[in-house]
Amino acid sequence: AQSVTQLDSHVSVSEGTPVLLRCNYSSSYSPSLFWYVQHPNKGLQLLLKYTSAATLVKGINGFEAEFKKSETSFHLTKPSAHMSDAAEYFCVWAGGGNKLTFGTGTQLKVEL
Amino acid sequence: DTGVSQNPRHKITKRGQNVTFRCDPISEHNRLYWYRQTLGQGPEFLTYFQNEAQLEKSRLLSDRFSAERPKGSFSTLEIQRTEQGDSAMYLCASSLVGQGGNEQYFGPGTRLTVT
Numbered sequence: 001a002q003s004v005t006q007l008d009s010h011v012s013v014s015e016g017t018p019v020l021l022r023c024n025y026s027s028s029y030s031p032s033l034f035w036y037v038q039h040p041n042k043g044l045q046l047l048l049k050y051t052s053a054a055t056l057v058k059g060i061n062g063f064e065a066e067f068k069k070s071e072t073s074f075h076l077t078k079p080s081a082h083m084s085d086a087a088e089y090f091c092v093w094a095g096g097g098n099k100l101t102f103g104t105g106t107q108l109k110v111e112l
Numbered sequence: 113d114t115g116v117s118q119n120p121r122h123k124i125t126k127r128g129q130n131v132t133f134r135c136d137p138i139s140e141h142n143r144l145y146w147y148r149q150t151l152g153q154g155p156e157f158l159t160y161f162q163n164e165a166q167l168e169k170s171r172l173l174s175d176r177f178s179a180e181r182p183k184g185s186f187s188t189l190e191i192q193r194t195e196q197g198d199s200a201m202y203l204c205a206s207s208l209v210g211q212g213g214n215e216q217y218f219g220p221g222t223r224l225t226v227t
Contacts, residue, residue, distance in 0.1 A: 042220065043221060044203070046216075092154075098216070099145065100205075100216060102154030103154055105153070
């Protein structure tokens with residue numbers, strides 16, 4: 001079955017340092033992959049999407065992700081963390097009908 | 113574009129009662145999705161509509177759950193004879209088929225607490 005696995009349930013970084021949130025996918029064909037962010041008491045917001053046009057995808061708020069077929073990975077990165085980045089991040093796979101399959105989430109904590 | 117709205121934002125009900133939630137999608141979007149999110153988990157797909165047709169239902173959607181989208185605009189999700197296990201955040205999303213990557217835009221959710 002197609003799915004995504006988020007390798008870390010919690011990640012803690014210092015403000016101004018790089019962010020790496022890891023995601024592996026399992027699919028027999030080229031998938032549609034997304035990263036969504038969920039701030040407390042706010043709705044899910046799309047950060048970026050991969051739909052096979054380019055392997056390096058740039059999103060909002062300085063985030064980007066690289067699709068690596070050889071590693072079946074779609075890791076999310078940001079060069080410099082900001083306090084406002086603290087939230088839960090979901091790696092998401094889009095299947096038939098574009099229904100979304102969410103990973104278990106990674107809680108990002110940003111410390112001063 | 114006012115975004116996806118959901119009402120109510122919070123609902124507390126007693127076990128055995130029926131509840132109904134409403135979702136208003138982005139106006140030109142033809143697809144509407146329902147998801148459920150329990151504490152500490154990612155959202156799980158429940159069902160989706162294209163216009164007024166319900167095209168798929170997850171096996172998570174027991175026969176106590178019913179969803180409608182009568183005119184292809186807003187949608188309702190009804191839970192009959194609620195159980196404590198139904199306590200969750202119910203999320204609605206909409207998308208426009210054929211627009212780029214068909215990304216889904218989510219509403220703020222309805223948090224259901226069954227006591």
